Amino acid sequence: MASITIIDIAKMCGVGVTTVSRAINDHPDISEETKAMIMKVIKENHYVPNNSARNLKRSASKTVAVLIKGITNPFFNRMIQMFEKEIKRKKYSFILQRVDEHQDEIEVAIELEKEKRLKGIVFLGGYFSHSKEKLEQLTVPFVLSTIGMAPEFDPTEFSSVSVDDFKESYKIVDFLCSLGHRKIAIITAPMDDSSIGKLRYEGYKKALEDHGLQVDSTLICSMKDHLESYSMENGYAVTKDLLESGEPFTALFAVSDSLAVGACKAIFESGKHVPGDYSVAGFDGLDIAYYYNPSITTIRQPVEEIAAETLRILFDLINKKQTHSHKIFPGELMIRESTTRI
């Protein structure tokens, strides 16, 4: 079936194309009667007005985009659902745009902003270290949500909502130390990688230091480059190597729950137990950390609150009700079965 055009509709109605366009765009220069007749024909023929043309005509389309780094991380699923629901409730359209790990999210956003005439943008996940000059190319409000940030950033230039990755990581490693662990391994991002993994590593280091423990480089395990980052598969492979190295340790902190699940699997396969032989802790508060056997001690990020606050700030910026602001939510240490005192 060939696509129906505005010209076909005009012919069917016995009017000009301009008149059809006026009906579609609620133009005042058309009688209610003619408009009703045209809209009826449009509906009966399932004609969908071409939005490329409509966007040019209209002064404002109302669209908010969510740009997400690493859509495969289950951590973001509930946030996306919340974003979509709330954005629709505000009568805005919602665009979900995935950004590759090695893609520049600002470039993607600049392109999207023009193409879709966005009203606002949420950046979700990853690490943010773009130049001021580059950020200024974005002309619509944006909020960084659950994103690690370079410390040199000027907080008056942008808004953000997240947990304090450094502090929360410190909290859970401090907890492991308080259980008597002295040899605590970590699975984290490679040292040259700027990601939230780095902030979480810094928190680990500080907690060890505050307990008078040396940071032992043989217990710092980087995720493998060739495997998906923060994944179960990666946690499994890294922990397998660690166990095979023979380096003694009694606890393992993985900077995501998925990594922690993979770590447990490697431990079981080596004939050892969690937490009997090794305590294991994760980060994020995914469902699977609760449903795993044993359930996994973790830092729960308050996903719903973070998502709601992100949109509250974004819509306030869109409506020019406020200047940039930064909200840090506390994470919650969830003590479960995977960790024990030694």
Added chain:
Amino acid sequence: MASITIIDIAKMCGVGVTTVSRAINDHPDISEETKAMIMKVIKENHYVPNNSARNLKRSASKTVAVLIKGITNPFFNRMIQMFEKEIKRKKYSFILQRVDEHQDEIEVAIELEKEKRLKGIVFLGGYFSHSKEKLEQLTVPFVLSTIGMAPEFDPTEFSSVSVDDFKESYKIVDFLCSLGHRKIAIITAPMDDSSIGKLRYEGYKKALEDHGLQVDSTLICSMKDHLESYSMENGYAVTKDLLESGEPFTALFAVSDSLAVGACKAIFESGKHVPGDYSVAGFDGLDIAYYYNPSITTIRQPVEEIAAETLRILFDLINKKQTHSHKIFPGELMIRESTTRI
């Protein structure tokens, strides 16, 4: 910073808007020299041509959309990654569009087809029972991928790639029977719900019948409406009710791996063991089914092959190389630790 327009660029270059437009659109009526000068100014000023206008000018934008029902199902994550990679390799743009469980995916597709001038569509997940009349409103090729289908469908009207949900479900329940189980519970979609859950339930029923076993309605457990379908949380809640009902059973088949994980958790909480007290089987072949403790017996869907074949058929249809076709991939029974002989 105000947005730079094509008019600003024209002024900076000392040329007319039409000349700038010709440079952007690679029009032959412009000297290479002038074009290079204009493109330099465009680049220096970070001007992004407005694509709404460009789309109208261009005869063909090359975009393929993937419409997904239930983006929160981790089963789709790897498929989406594969789709994105392959579509980009073909030099097409990729749009990922989420469809709510209660939304009509054809309506969404019709709208999107016009708005984005799509070349093709992949429908991912869910159950397909739309009228021929409705499907004909889609004027571009589309392929149904991992979708349950109403049997009254005319196979010359569309293309599809999936496993045989009925047959694969039969296979795993047949396996449970062969281990000596006689009281096999199932967690599936509500009976009035048309989804792949229904096809998998039919396979369960047939396997029991072929082993001379009665289908026991007290062991048919529907997912709970108010919880996310196919989720761990749902599997947990349903299994908790089943255990509390006191109905005797020795094996449980959950129609997704996430449901199976939730079921195991409920069993552990009641002080029982898997597979010592209850054998548990899932469906899909998610990573978590392998990494869970115990690892979970399941049907592995060949995700990579399904995604590759879906796109092969779609691009052949786009290039008019073939008529509609249907490909069924075999699933693989993965026998793991969660099931045992009684």
